[in-house]
Amino acid sequence: MTSLLSEPIRGILDRLHTAALRDDDLDIAPLPSGASAQQRADALASAYLPVSVEGGRLLYSLVRSARPQTVVEFGTSYGISTLYLAAAVLDNGAGRVVTTELSSTKVAAARATLAEAGVSHLVDVLAGDALQTLSTIDDPIGLVLLDGWKELYLPVLRLLEPRLTPGALVIGDDSSFPTVQPYLDYVRDQANGYLSVGFPVEDGMEISCRISS
Incomplete structure (x- = not known):
């Protein structure tokens, strides 16, 4: 049986998804205009954003x-999506996951x-700014999940592009959010080397295949 449906991973995911339901009840103070990424990460340290x-x-x-x-x-957050990715790598019997998160609370x-x-x-x-931490990856990348600050989807993708393998998949979560539009415009333009399609899960996912460098 897949590890996704076996213990302990199944139980941990059930627990995390249940805890994430409380996100709607959080009382988060409005941030000032121009708040930094670190300030936003600290303000949302208790939110699962799963x-x-x-x-x-x-x-x-x-x-x-x-x-x-x-x-x-x-965008690791509390590691829900990370656990899905890691379960798949475990069941594949090969590979690794590299994930990055700005909030020290969420990293721990x-x-x-x-x-x-x-x-x-x-x-x-x-731990740290994705534009710095992800610049340290030297290995060829076969799949990317973008699920952090939406305005950074495109800068992060452009950072990783030189290391994407032919046929690599890039998944942009929350593709229905207006702030994701510059990223969507980029991956939907085949001149940029992707074949892209929207997938109708909650809040949308854009799945893009790297077809040329």
Whole structure:
């Protein structure tokens, strides 16, 4: 049986998705105009901001099918999407996940969750600004999940592009958000080397295949 539907991963995901339901009840003070990424990350340190169950299972299936040696995630949060990715790498029997998060609270929580799930040896959780942490990746990248600050989707993708393998998949979560539009405009323009399609999970996912460099 897939590890996604077996213990301990199944139980941990159920617990995390249940905890994430409380996001709507959080009382988060409005941030001042021009707040930095770090200020926003600190303000939302208690928010799970999770991928949906359907979205997580889609991510798992894509990793199982593509069998990438290196999976990169922008926006770890509490590690829900990371766990779906790591479960797929575990079941593939090869590969690793590199994920990055700005909130120190969430970095600690995600690392603890991944250790509890027994997959921490498959995941590097990088703490800090994604445009700095992800610049350290030298290996070819077969799949990217963009799920952090929406206005950084395109800068992060452009940073990683030189290391994308032919046929690499890039998934942009929350594709229905207006702030994702510059990214969508880019990956939907075939002149930029992608074949892209929207997928109707909660808040949308844009799935793009790297067809040329």
